[in-house]
Amino acid sequence: MNPLIAAAAVQAAPGIMEKSFSIMKLVFLTAVTVGGGYFIYKKIKGNTKETPGNNLSKLQISKTGLSFSDSEYGIMAQSLYLAMDGPGTDEETIFAIIQSMRNRDDLLMLIKAFGIRRYGVVTSLWFGSDLNLVGWFNEELGSKDKIRVREIFNALNVPF
Ligand SMILES: [Ca+2]
DSSP: OOHHHHHHHHHHHHHHHHHHHHHHHHHHHHHHHHHHHHHHHHHHHHHHTOOGGGGGGGOOOOGGGOSSOHHHHHHHHHHHHHHHSSSSOOHHHHHHHHHTOOSHHHHHHHHHHHOOEEESSSTTSSSSEEEOHHHHHHHHSOHHHHHHHHHHHHHTTOOO
């Protein structure tokens, strides 16, 4: 090697090392920032999605104030499922049912009776995701109907 080029390379080496080190630092800091930001975003998003159906086993329902029998909640939950499953949405049935809930415990029982059901274009196959009633409403209803549902839920002290 030409001694002059070799000398230049030796001189340049620390600069190159320093440069690649600072690029690595930048990559690392970017990863930490983006990763951390995403984590916080998921945390906040997850919190705003906290709805009663998220943990069905934790639902505290007082059975003394219920307006319907267990099997009636089951029938209404099934009617909601049929109103939403497959193409289209039967909003009329959905609102008729949720508007007949007279108190918080009624609505929680309905959510519990609905449970977690597979939501997808082709249901009961591998596609889609397992959603509670709130999740199904969010998938099936337009924004105006969601506002109506939120009003009904919130009037019964149930988050939506
Ligand atoms: Ca549908």
